[in-house]
Amino acid sequence: xxxxxxxxxxxxxxxxxxxxxxxxxxxxxxxxxxxxxxxxxxxxxxxxxxxxxxxxxxxxxxxxxxxxxxxxxxxxxxxxxxxxxxxxxxxxxxxxxxxxxxxxxxxxxxxxxxxxxxxxxxxxxxxxxxxxxxxxxxxxxxxxxxxxxxxxxxxxxxxxxxxxxxxxxxxxxxxxxxxxxxxxxxxxxxxxxxxxxxxxxxxxxxxxxxxxxxxxxxxxxx
Amino acid sequence: xxxxxxxxxxxxxxxxxxxxxxxxxxxxxxxxxxxxxxxxxxxxxxxxxxxxxxxxxxxxxxxxxxxxxxxxxxxxxxxxxxxxxxxxxxxxxxxxxxxxxxxxxxxxxxxxxxxxxxxxxxxxxxxxxxxxxxxxxxxxxxxxxxxxxxxxxxxxxxxxxxxxxxxxxxxxxxxxxxxxxxxxxxxxxxxxxxxxxxxxxxxxxxxxxxxxxxxxxxxxxxxxxxx
Numbered sequence: 001x002x003x004x005x006x007x008x009x010x011x012x013x014x015x016x017x018x019x020x021x022x023x024x025x026x027x028x029x030x031x032x033x034x035x036x037x038x039x040x041x042x043x044x045x046x047x048x049x050x051x052x053x054x055x056x057x058x059x060x061x062x063x064x065x066x067x068x069x070x071x072x073x074x075x076x077x078x079x080x081x082x083x084x085x086x087x088x089x090x091x092x093x094x095x096x097x098x099x100x101x102x103x104x105x106x107x108x109x110x111x112x113x114x115x116x117x118x119x120x121x122x123x124x125x126x127x128x129x130x131x132x133x134x135x136x137x138x139x140x141x142x143x144x145x146x147x148x149x150x151x152x153x154x155x156x157x158x159x160x161x162x163x164x165x166x167x168x169x170x171x172x173x174x175x176x177x178x179x180x181x182x183x184x185x186x187x188x189x190x191x192x193x194x195x196x197x198x199x200x201x202x203x204x205x206x207x208x209x210x211x212x213x214x215x216x217x218x219x220x221x222x
Numbered sequence: 223x224x225x226x227x228x229x230x231x232x233x234x235x236x237x238x239x240x241x242x243x244x245x246x247x248x249x250x251x252x253x254x255x256x257x258x259x260x261x262x263x264x265x266x267x268x269x270x271x272x273x274x275x276x277x278x279x280x281x282x283x284x285x286x287x288x289x290x291x292x293x294x295x296x297x298x299x300x301x302x303x304x305x306x307x308x309x310x311x312x313x314x315x316x317x318x319x320x321x322x323x324x325x326x327x328x329x330x331x332x333x334x335x336x337x338x339x340x341x342x343x344x345x346x347x348x349x350x351x352x353x354x355x356x357x358x359x360x361x362x363x364x365x366x367x368x369x370x371x372x373x374x375x376x377x378x379x380x381x382x383x384x385x386x387x388x389x390x391x392x393x394x395x396x397x398x399x400x401x402x403x404x405x406x407x408x409x410x411x412x413x414x415x416x417x418x419x420x421x422x423x424x425x426x427x428x429x430x431x432x433x434x435x436x437x438x439x440x441x442x443x444x445x446x447x448x449x
Binding site: 063075153156175178195 | 400
């Protein structure tokens with residue numbers, strides 16, 4: 001059986017898998033991005049209790065594997081009386097992880113803004129919130145775009161792990177197809193190609209474009 | 223089910239998990255050593271005089287970097303037997319880790335090579351040094367310090383990716399925790415302990431690598447520390 005026949009025979013499973021992956025991925029990336037900004041600002045808080053807790057959270061999440069976090073949420077949350085649907089457990093794990101890793105990237109981007117910019121804001125007597133909003137963040141976001149693109153590609157890869165707690169994403173579907181048909185090369189090859197095409201032909205160009213248009217928005221010609 | 227942490231059970235499973243943690247460390251070290259070598263091949267493959275080969279290797283590296291390790295592990299483990307190559311879970315796991323992180327490391331190496339000024343290469347050519355002596359005597363000692371942070375980060379990353387090998391029945395920390403959970407129906411302690419072990423081990427290895435990094439910088443006379 002040729003590869004085309006393989007694809008057409010299983011296309012409906014593969015397509016539903018892709019849809020589930022894209023749905024869970026996009027929801028968790030949006031929530032995770034918001035979470036990352038929140039955690040980054042909490043880490044920079046002047047209150048030592050708040051910043052200490054936020055930094056501890058980041059260190060714990062960054063120090064443990066995502067797969068263990070996923071299994072922990074899946075098996076241990078019910079013990080606390082929290083019963084989540086599998087999909088939500090997957091989203092929760094991805095959001096928790098992205099907020100921790102992303103906050104480090106955001107802090108790096110904010111730190112990369114030259115001191116002079118901060119001093120100028122102080123000299124102009126800008127309120128700290130206004131300073132962030134008008135001066136620091138717009139420049140930090142420009143630095144952030146390429147890094148964020150890389151991070152999201154990483155998380156597209158990480159999202160394949162949710163198949164291991166029974167979420168029917170594209171990896172799960174292809175693993176099932178492989179289990180039923182024993183066509184390992186075709187099924188796993190398809191999985192590899194799907195993840196590759198999403199990041200190579202969707203995520204990377206979109207982020208490059210976003211970076212360009214943001215630079216134009218700020219009036220920077222690259 | 224309610225939340226109740228049982229200490230006697232915790233101490234009962236701790237030795238099992240510690241034994242499995244040793245396997246995790248072995249898998250990391252072996253896989254990463256393989257990656258350090260494969261990374262060099264990926265780098266050299268992109269710097270040949272043949273433009274088509276360079277592009278092909280570049281695209282392969284991109285491909286490996288943008289596809290999930292989970293799919294790669296499955297691919298190596300399940301596809302090789304179809305072609306008559308029987309790989310044990312350990313072997314295929316090590317191959318997958320090595321190739322995956324090799325692709326990442328080739329990027330680290332590439333970045334470090336870019337930091338070497340052109341004049342260094344020109345000077346080597348002017349002194350008529352052979353390719354080996356150019357690399358071993360001049361280029362690598364300068365390229366090593368800037369690549370150390372990347373190499374160290376990916377080592378810890380590799381360590382935290384080893385649980386994925388549990389899916390192909392490599393007996394490491396996560397697999398041990400799974401087995402314990404499934405035999406006793408208590409998942410809280412095994413997973414929490416596995417997580418804590420990962421946390422401590424990654425903090426310890428990060429600290430050790432920082433010292434190694436500083437040692438290497440000092441040994442190579444590149445002790446310019448940005449603080």
